[in-house]
Amino acid sequence: MDDVVNPASYENLELTERPGGLYILTVNRPSKRNALNVATIEELIRFFSGARQAGVRAVVLTGAGDHFCAGLDLIEHWKADRSPDDFMHVCLRWHEAFNKMEYGGVPIIAALKGAVVGGGLELASAAHIRVMDETTYFALPEGQRGIFTGGGATIRVSDMIGKYRMIDMVLTGRVYQGQEAVDLGLAQYIVEGGSSLETAMEIAEKVAQNLPLTNFAICSAVSHLNNMSNLDAAFAEAVVAGVVNTQPAARERLEAFANKTASRVRPNS
The missing domain is CATH 3.90.226.10 (2-enoyl-CoA Hydratase; Chain A, domain 1)
Structure with a gap:
């Protein structure tokens, strides 16, 4: 590679x-x-x-x-x-x-x-x-x-x-x-x-600062999901979310959010 x-x-x-x-x-x-x-x-x-x-x-x-x-x-x-x-x-x-x-x-x-x-x-x-x-x-x-x-x-x-x-x-x-x-x-x-x-x-x-697995889902799964029926896409989205949302690195980021050490979404100034 x-x-x-x-x-x-x-x-x-x-x-x-x-x-x-x-x-x-x-x-x-x-x-x-x-x-x-x-x-x-x-x-x-x-x-x-x-x-x-x-x-x-x-x-x-x-x-x-x-x-x-x-x-x-x-x-x-x-x-x-x-x-x-x-x-x-x-x-x-x-x-x-x-x-x-x-x-x-x-x-x-x-x-x-x-x-x-x-x-x-x-x-x-x-x-x-x-x-x-x-x-x-x-x-x-x-x-x-x-x-x-x-x-x-x-x-x-x-x-x-x-x-x-x-x-x-x-x-x-x-x-x-x-x-x-x-x-x-x-x-x-x-x-x-x-x-x-x-x-x-x-x-x-x-x-690039996002987690690679999360970016993979965003930049691949969304296109695949849009090629499916709504029923199939709903199931596939749940499967992808199950994998991505439980990755260890995501838990670290969620912990930072829970501890209020992560950045919050704010409106544009």
Whole structure:
């Protein structure tokens, strides 16, 4: 698992370790606006397949240069002239990468800037928290390109903003920015006059202090539970709570609460 957190083992991703098990993972193809090629997807699969086992407590995901990610590397796709079968399997690898992110149990905070477009929005939607800045814009231009979403927009983006808004984005190429994007659910935080990376780091540092098993439940079980019927989800939630809420480390934190030495929830000042 040491290879998972070894920066030298990646060519298209830049990995930076911070104290406390926190890592910054940067899609490092700025000349392509960080468009995702096959090699980058494979590196994402490798990292997120082993991140939890390697002791990663939280990940800040961002892009090099001025943009987060402009989606599928259309030049690579055009040059490859793939068969339907070949491209179906490319899409399945995208799903593998993004499922490892969403269900892997390690909190992922996306620091968004510039283009979050097409497959870049699909990548961002696989993160658990999204922070945007004033330069960030969201779009699904597949309709204008003569193609169709293949990395989960019909699943995650439609879940975030609603089926018909997602359809509208693909049909018309509609672009969302600013507070409107937050209000729709494309991001949870917007930073005005500052850096989305800095705010994402602050959030990641906070969540990395949670117990790993608790974070695993939050960042994996919630998605699984939402895929179930209400009756099955209620049972599964009780099972997860039974395991998580009785872990020894949780008892220590509950004791601190009982002794009034733990911090209390207070309204924002």
